[in-house]
Amino acid sequence: MSLSVDTREVDGVVIVDLGGRITLGDESSGKLRKAVRDLLAQGNKKILLNLGEVSYIDSSGLGELVSSFSTASSQGASVKLLNLQKKVQDLLQITKLYTVFEVSTNEADAILSFS
Amino acid sequence: MSLSVDTREVDGVVIVDLGGRITLGDESSGKLRKAVRDLLAQGNKKILLNLGEVSYIDSSGLGELVSSFSTASSQGASVKLLNLQKKVQDLLQITKLYTVFEVSTNEADAILSFS
Amino acid sequence: MGECRRLELRLDSVISTVDAAELCAKGLAREGGYGEEQVDRLGMAVREAAANAVTHGNAYSAEKSVHFSVEMNDGRLVVKVRDEGEGFDPGEVADPTSVENLLKASGRGLLMMRALVDEVDVRNASPSGTEVVLVLHGPATEEEGQ
Amino acid sequence: MGECRRLELRLDSVISTVDAAELCAKGLAREGGYGEEQVDRLGMAVREAAANAVTHGNAYSAEKSVHFSVEMNDGRLVVKVRDEGEGFDPGEVADPTSVENLLKASGRGLLMMRALVDEVDVRNASPSGTEVVLVLHGPATEEEGQ
Ligand SMILES: Nc1ncnc2c1ncn2[C@@H]1O[C@H](COP(=O)(O)OP(=O)(O)O)[C@@H](O)[C@H]1O
Numbered sequence A, B: 001m002s003l004s005v006d007t008r009e010v011d012g013v014v015i016v017d018l019g020g021r022i023t024l025g026d027e028s029s030g031k032l033r034k035a036v037r038d039l040l041a042q043g044n045k046k047i048l049l050n051l052g053e054v055s056y057i058d059s060s061g062l063g064e065l066v067s068s069f070s071t072a073s074s075q076g077a078s079v080k081l082l083n084l085q086k087k088v089q090d091l092l093q094i095t096k097l098y099t100v101f102e103v104s105t106n107e108a109d110a111i112l113s114f115s
Numbered sequence C, D: 001m002g003e004c005r006r007l008e009l010r011l012d013s014v015i016s017t018v019d020a021a022e023l024c025a026k027g028l029a030r031e032g033g034y035g036e037e038q039v040d041r042l043g044m045a046v047r048e049a050a051a052n053a054v055t056h057g058n059a060y061s062a063e064k065s066v067h068f069s070v071e072m073n074d075g076r077l078v079v080k081v082r083d084e085g086e087g088f089d090p091g092e093v094a095d096p097t098s099v100e101n102l103l104k105a106s107g108r109g110l111l112m113m114r115a116l117v118d119e120v121d122v123r124n125a126s127p128s129g130t131e132v133v134l135v136l137h138g139p140a141t142e143e144e145g146q
């Protein structure tokens, strides 16, 4: 199991706790995509991806994050990120994706930012 | 370079300082065999293999040590071992080769043991 | 905790395959939360299994492959190494620790595997060849494993 | 100091090849004395190169192999990943950081490679395909590297 995905709700925000690696193939990226699609289908508009336990993302995994963001946006929902490990943070810098994603280091702040 | 081999002489004992890995293929085991054969050909009778910097030996490398020992014995020379790392020591236990080799943890003692 | 990827490779019957098997198994064990000592022991055992597949099983044949996999199963790490050789009977292999064999230059690989990991199974593969299964039991709990 | 083995593998065009390339490169870099941060950066870069070889170059073809090597050369670690695909012109690849491309789901691999390791060379291989060469300069001196 490369990637674990658990969802919980706090104050109307769905927090998706991810753990492991989000990489090419081995269903890990598919899992994230499916989770976000399901949440959107259920009408959720505020999605917070908690990457605190994600040790590694490759370019394919970054693509999944971007796709989740775009799909959500197109449905009037928002996807934000929480708790990036240093390696993941570096990749957002390298790829300039930090200009796309709103990133928090604190769950309470992140939840407030949706209101 | 998997294995480095340097020789020096102290009080009539040739010390062969080995470093790296002694494993199947990639000429590493060949290097050891050749070094010992050359020393025997030059008439050396007291050979001390210093394994202090050898991080890893596989069964093929153990075979090389045993061959060096046997070849030397058959020519009236002796091969002893110095400074085994824990992993290598464990392998000598597992394979009962500690009953074959005389092993020292101190160079001066090892040199004395030849006289 | 420890995530673990499943890996399955078909490799040529060359020495680099032995290195690759060792490195991949060690890398995944490390990611799976095993401590350095267990990682090292697994690496050595995998090396012996892969060396046997390349040298004895496939005899370096360019037509034959080594089939290698690593996965975490019920919290145990399972490595499989299969060759396409003739197969052999492990019961017929001489004990390398008995006095008459101590000075032989080879014959210690299976003994080492059995001493290094928690379970070793050597079986005939179908349609031909040998499959060696090496198992490490679950990594020590986080406190011990660190 | 750091010893380093030379490794050369022919791998199938499957996802596990990407994992294997990453794990082997990281393992050898670690043995070669590189610190964990450099090891991680190399691993990520190798992953991108191998993923491109498998997906774009060989397009998962069962007839095509990925040729992978790692070696220490003049104190530098050199990784080569070659595929048997059509080749491509890296000059034609769009800049993934420009605004119109930021929301694309792909196109970040080459950028990541260039940012992660010291040297990246993408060249046409003969008779066909692409070879990507990734270079890490010498490991930091022992004090820094630990
Ligand atoms: N995969 C295999 N295919 C065929 N024969 C094998 C295989 N593995 C082991 N053997 C046989 O078992 C013997 C003992 O193997 P091992 O204990 O690993 O020591 P070594 O490889 O040093 O001989 C080998 O010499 C060989 O005859």
Ligand SMILES: Nc1ncnc2c1ncn2[C@@H]1O[C@H](COP(=O)(O)OP(=O)(O)O)[C@@H](O)[C@H]1O
Pocket: A059, D048, D052, D053, D056, D057, D058, D083, D085, D086, D087, D088, D093, D105, D106, D107, D108, D109, D110, D111, D130
């Ligand atoms: N080995 C290769 N063979 C053929 N085309 C390639 C290869 N590597 C990269 N490319 C081309 O360059 C583009 C950019 O590659 P890259 O930056 O790695 O991003 P991505 O792989 O996400 O598309 C790819 O979409 C592909 O068209």
